[in-house]
Amino acid sequence: MNTVKLNNGVEIPQLGFGVWQVPGAGTEAAVSTALEVGYRSIDTASAYGNEAGVGRAIAASGLPRDQVFVTTKLWIADLGRAAARDALRASLDRLGLDHVDLYLIHWPAPATDAYLDAWQTLEELQAEGLTRAIGVSNFLPEHLDRVIALGGTVPAVNQIELHPALQNRATVAANAERGIATEAWSPLAQGAVLTEPAVLAAAEAHGVTAAQVVLRWHLQKGTVVIPKSVTPSRIAANFDVFGFTLTDAEIAAIDALDRDGRTGPHPATFNG
Known part of the structure; x- marks a missing residue:
């Protein structure tokens, strides 16, 4: 498994497993399958309502704690100094x-500017050892700059909606300029890009699935990526993306699919 070294030296597996929209009752089984397949990074959030299932799967796996990279997230209702601390402890x-x-x-x-107060608490939580790295999700360049202007820790990660139909190039560039790793959520655009001719042509050329092509595109771009599925065969297939390499021409053809293909809320207007 390739890893990406974050700006504080912590390494994150480049390919992880996401559990957004995975029902709480099915989370333990899905994560258990992912860990059996070989995933060693699990991405959840308090807002998903499935952290407990993630925890049960990790415990049941028997894997040493230092072999599973766990991400969770602070929800909007808990932005603020004291609330952020309580939220992580609850997670x-x-x-x-x-x-x-x-x-x-x-x-x-x-x-509001509550994310700035929350960031200062995240710095304290990191210093206390409750999290090895801290970062943000869905931040635009202007939000990143306001956090960095506090003069403390630069976010290690910015997790954003990113896929061939929404390549978020300005934010990806801003992340790179600031030493922030880009992580893609909804990397397959909820399936919307899997019937694109450029994707299907590459899949046929390499004898792989369309989803494997898109995930490989992310990896070759250097992006951290967290596909989600509850189907065991797809969980396994999404992990089997290291046996082929897309050509420059195939990458360029997928790059050309960029458009306003957003599947989720816009960070400039979403306030929960």
Whole structure:
């Protein structure tokens, strides 16, 4: 498994497993399958309502704690100094862990500046060992700059909606300029890009699935990526993306699919 070294030296597996929209009752089984397949990074959030299932699967796996990279997120309702601290402790209780590897502010919710207060608490939580790295999710360049202007820790990760139909190039460039790793959520655009001729042509050329092509595109771009599925065969297939390499021409053809293909809320206007 390739890893990406974050700006504080912590390494995150480049390919992880996401559990957004995985029902709480099915989370333990899905994560258990992912860990059996070989995934070693699990991405959840308090807002998903499935942290407990993630924790049970990790405990049942028998894997040493330091072999599973766990990410969770701070929800909008908990932005603020004291609330953020309580929220992480509640997440740790649900996960059954004494720390996470990455803690993210889930959305900037720019109607207020509460994410700035929350960031200062995240710095304290990292210093206390409750999370190994801290970062953000769905932040635009202007939100990143306001956090960095506080003069403390630069976010290690910015997790954003990113796929061939929404390549978020300005934010990806801003992340790179600031030493922030880009992580893609909804990397397959909820399936919307899997019938694109450029994707299907590459899949046929390499004898792989369309989803494998798109995930390989992400990996070759250097992006951290967290596909989600509850189907065991797809969980396994999404992990089997290291046996082929897309050509420059295939990458360029997929790059050309960029458009306003957003599947989720816009960070500039979403306030929960």
